[in-house]
């Protein structure tokens with residue numbers, strides 16, 4: 001627990017922290033990393049070089065730093081900056097002059113390998129007057145500790161308090177989903193978002209890449225998909241205009257590398273079999289009717305929001321052939337073990353009347369107890385084929401909780417969004433679960449307050465609601481509770497055309513959720529969090545985050 005008078009304001013709060021007297025001068029400190037931890041060391045060097053230029057600096061200074069560097073947060077981390085000598089170019093150039101030309105103390109920041117720590121993500125941090133020693137059993141643990149040091153640098157400036165921390169996460173899945181389909185964000189913003197995730201020790205970036213309103217992943221073997229699916233007619237103004245964008249292979253590699261350097265696994269989402277209008281825009285033959293309207297019209301990538309009746313036909317083998325080719329590209333680009341395949345909000349009207357879909361239901365005997373053809377089971381059959389396509393490519397499928405309605409494979413991971421009940425049912429059936437309920441907790445497209453002035457949709461979720469989120473429902477026994485691997489914030493962007501708006505909706509609710517995902521339940525304390533948020537908010541300011549500043553509850 002944090003001691004009273006703890007000046008660090010760390011978010012998420014470390015499990016144990018002891019504050020001593022005195023401070024460690026950052027200026028001139030050099031980093032020494034044990035073998036295998038060199039990349040963490042380079043990140044720390046980059047952050048040390050900017051010490052004292054965060055909260056301590058004037059707002060003007062802070063702003064010019066961000067503007068000048070093209071977003072210090074985003075730009076500094078580019079693969080170049082971290083991988084090569086770029087750390088010096090992007091940040092160290094200016095920072096190096098300030099640091100090494102200053103009142104250098106020649107203090108040491110040492111990253112040590114300590115296999116005796118109780119888990120791979122655990123770390124121990126000791127700051128004395130002479131040295132900072134960060135000990136970890138793995139790169140992930142060291143990155144968690146490095147994030148703590150970075151938070152201290154941002155809030156305490158060039159003198160870090162003497163302290164001792166023992167820390168590690170409660171959950172392995174600490175996720176944030178960003179919807180880049182409804183509105184497209186530049187690579188630079190994705191990097192800024194990932195950087196902020198790492199600051200909060202969040203380690204799973206669920207990237208919603210396809211939906212009715214946009215297909216954002218270029219598939220070079222089928223260029224027509226992004227060509228038609230990534231752009232939509234802007235219909236809110238009376239001037240014909242197409243808007244949108246997509247990510248190339250190089251964009252994705254840059255993002256995956258940037259995330260990986262910060263210990264974040266990117267989990268791409270390709271929506272199936274619903275929310276697929278942007279795919280049908282180039283491949284109308286994959287729908288049950290073969291086209292829009294009576295089946296003879298082309299599909300256009302949607303500009304409206306909601307749920308649409310046309311979905312991928314479950315009785316058309318070409319659907320699985322095309323998905324297989326899409327997953328070839330996905331598997332080649334994303335090194336993580338998981339792919340999210342959607343599965344939510346699939347209207348069954350087309351399947352119920354489609355001769356091809358009905359033939360599959362008959363041949364596989366997908367019937368309800370009364371013997372009638374059951375399209376919910378057809379969805380289960382469809383999702384299991386998708387899971388098999390992914391498994392052939394070495395990936396494990398995640399789906400939204402609707403996949404439970406169709407008897408999914410045991411190894412499918414269920415993401416519970418319609419409240420807790422899907423997650424509870426899934427855990428009882430033996431599935432791994434990620435909790436991201438929309439009920440006043442994890443849906444950051446909801447309004448912060450029930451006021452007409454506040455942006456948002458479909459609900460209200462205060463900062464306190466997010467802070468109070470408990471991923472493990474009391475109704476689960478210990479064995480089932482162990483299947484809850486963590487929690488996730490979801491940022492749907494239908495009403496967020498500008499990335500600055502995403503920042504406003506995400507912070508500080510995502511800061512609050514990071515603690516719900518990280519800290520032991522018994523350590524969480526709202527009043528204390530509010531105090532820490534005073535300090536933490538200034539960190540977000542230093543990183544040029546357009547955070548919400550209104551009432552917290």
Ligand SMILES: [Zn+2]
Pocket residue numbers: 287288312313314315316350351354355356357
């Ligand atoms: Zn069909």
